[in-house]
Amino acid sequence: MNNGTVLEVRNLKKYFVKSAGILSALVGEKKRHVRAVDDVSFSISKGEVFCVAGESGCGKTTLGRTILKLLQSDDGQIIFQGQDITRLKSDSMRKLRTKMQMIFQDPYESLDPRAKIYDSVAEPLVVNHLVEDEKEKRNKVIQALELAGLSPVENYLYKYPHNLSGGERQRVGIATALVLDPEFMVADEPTSMLDVSVQANLLNLLKKLRREKSLTYLFITHDLSVAYALSDRLAIMYLGKIVEMGPAAEVVMSPIHPYTRALISVVPAINLSKNQKPIILPGETPNPENVITGCRFHPRCYCKVERCLTEEPPLMEITPGHYAACFVQEKMKSKEDRK
């Protein structure tokens, strides 16, 4: 890592216990686990945009929340700027939180409807005791709102969320994160509820912030075309696991894992080769409560071999920096290498 690693995640696991209900508990039925994040490892360097993409229920949101310790992980390590924060107590975590911020999906739900924009943005400063006086507070709030592209600021300071459009609210959400001058941001589907023209402006704002403040992002999205436009590296999740990871352009243009290949072939994007035949997978993503032996994707896979039914493939480096968890692809690759 040339610029130094900001975040490293090692073998992270987050399981949810599915409550069995009184009756099943009485008859002694075993509790069932949902393996939302199951043995996920990656690292993000300073100034990098790392994107995690996948369909609903793949565990991408849980991953983001577990990293920020909004959820307690079950196993594995989270290392932020060289410090293992996995077991950090809440007081020490509170100090660190100023450096790690989150942008939420729903700009209609994530702002206090009864607080003026000024108070919403100032709140993180107040609760963290980061400002000495009113003047400093005001300056910081104005600065953050300007950075988030809300200008002239005076038009926004004393408005309520309901006076603003979805795009403006999301910018307020970004300002609320920026006011603490963070180094790392988790953005969870920040544009999925916005119109494309608003989304385009917002994605460009995130790009600009990264350039000017060398912010590092973990960007979570279901939309592969957004992931492609924004990220340096891209990881594809399926049922709690990363199945493919590599430079974004490579993952999108020459995907390796059968799941990624199918997923990209059905994204209705402009300029994707018209002759490419969509690979439509049969059925639906299985219920994560059910444990699948071997490769999790094998029940829907169109190129599985026997080994896939019994053995779980690890994430293997297929080409430099481009990883995939697939035995078939790995074997094809090593055959090519021998030639």
Added chain:
Amino acid sequence: MLFEIKDLQVEYSVPGGIAEAVNKASLNVAEGESLGLAGESGCGKTTLGNAILRILPGGGQITGGRIDLNGVDLVKLREEEMRQVRWRDISMIFQGAMNSFDPTMIIENQIAEGILIHQRGTSKETALKRTRELLGLCEISPLLGKRYPHELSGGMKQRACIAMALALQPKLLIADEITTALDVMTQAQIFTLLRDMRRKFSLSMIIVSHDLTVLAKNCDRLAIMYAGHIVEVGTIEDIFEHPQHPYVKGLLFCIPSFAGDREIIAAIKGAPPSLLDPPRGCPFHPRCPISIPECEVEVPQLVSVNTNNHSVACYRKDYKGDIWK
């Protein structure tokens, strides 16, 4: 022409005044054709779809224009007559339709009940037989037909909605944002199913969506709406390769694509106008970089720009330069 809308006007009376949700909209759909109706939130696309079936929510009403289905003007029909048209001639699948099943009834009974109500004299056995055929066509196993709605996934419920919408073999199907809440893989499955059904029943469709890329893959022609006005209509190729309206050109730039440079040109700044107080003249002129004084006076009409009936409502349609770069 199977279906034609001419100068349709829809208004909502709301506490702040009268909102012109659809303004002099004209459209047509041929038999077996799939027309996409696109635009950003609040542009009036859903209102237009609802107006066709005359199911506008309270405060909304059609104040002018015609809606012709096989030569019959639906606007003039009495409510009882209109009730016959709904579902039998034109059916609709809504955005949240998959959550509108009765939770206390198994899927196949709900669909059969609908058939029984609309086609008096049908026996329960016939209705159930027909329902099972339909579910089969929509790739829902007989076993799933006997389940309750909550036992089905979103994709399966959406398939059941399609089966229900096709139950009386309508001529026109309106699909309003039907895959918005679904994953891309499920979305692809649903649209493949719709395409098959369209061929099988030579069904005409109006697909309403905010997502231009989805429409590009699943429609023959596209109509783009902005602030209650249809601003451009053309084939997929016309719209995507040779867009004419400044708004449509800008909108296409905003969509992140899988093309080479990965730059998003965030073209259009600002927000659409309030429908309560729309600007005079072209609704897009306040955000348009090439507007001229004429644009602020009168609303431009849709005019044909090629032999293919590619039409655009813009006084500056002949402008050749780069508007948004």
